Amino acid sequence: EVQLVQSGAEVKKPGESLKISCKGSEYSFTSYWIGWVRQMPGKGLEWMGIIYPGDSDTRYSPSFQGQVTISADKSISTAYLQWSSLKASDTAIYYCARRSGNAGDYWGQGTLVTVSS
Amino acid sequence: IQLTQSPSSLSASVGDRVTITCRASQGISSYLAWYQQKPGKAPKLLIYAASTLQSGVPSRFSGSGSGTDFTLTISSLQPEDFATYYCQHLNSYPPWTFGQGTKVEIK
Secondary structure (H helix, E strand, O other), X not given: OOEEEEOOOEEEOOOOOEEEXXXXXXXXXXXXXXXXXXXXXXXXXXXXXXXXXXXXXXXXXXXXXXXXXXXXXXXXXXXXXEEOOOOHHHOEEEEEEEEOOOOEEEEOOOEEEEEOO | OOXXXXXXXXXXXXXXXXXXXEXXXXXXXXXXXXXXXXXXXXXXXXXXXXXXXXXXXXXXXEEEEEOOEEEEEEOOOOHHHOOEEEEEEOOOOOOOOEOOOEEEEEO
């Protein structure tokens, strides 16, 4: 069964860096786009960006361009979302999702990131 | 491309027919998906390509529309359907934005 397993919850201070992960299994990791979605506390879903692990082609939402970096290591079937300097407003749950055709068909369980001094 | 869902929330009873709409700010052909999200859980794909039911999703869910106007219909609301529903467009170029969500609550 296709699975996306995300790294565990993180508690960080403002200004710190962070890299969270999303490991795919039971499918050809290099053949599907992997996207990242933010959900702030009590709010809706926001599309952040997406990567094609096969060639590392990456696209960002204008709202997140320059704020985060999306990458992938196809040798270990893992996609990443990273921040160089976290802000309190980055507190949210972050989901990865596989794009198949024209939808996100499989989703990770989510990673809660809390940024607080 | 902006997606506007209506209503933002609704109250309904078990057995009711429920319709949620999603309007795109420009034409997106049939590049629209619907998701269900329950509290504390990841979103779950219900419908893609505007009207194709994802494998394993009950047939009481259906989607329709193309261009700018889309609907998600639950023909007979079940207790497990109380959740928040989101549309998302996946037209040619990103960002592939979501609607703001519709919360379906128990009346």
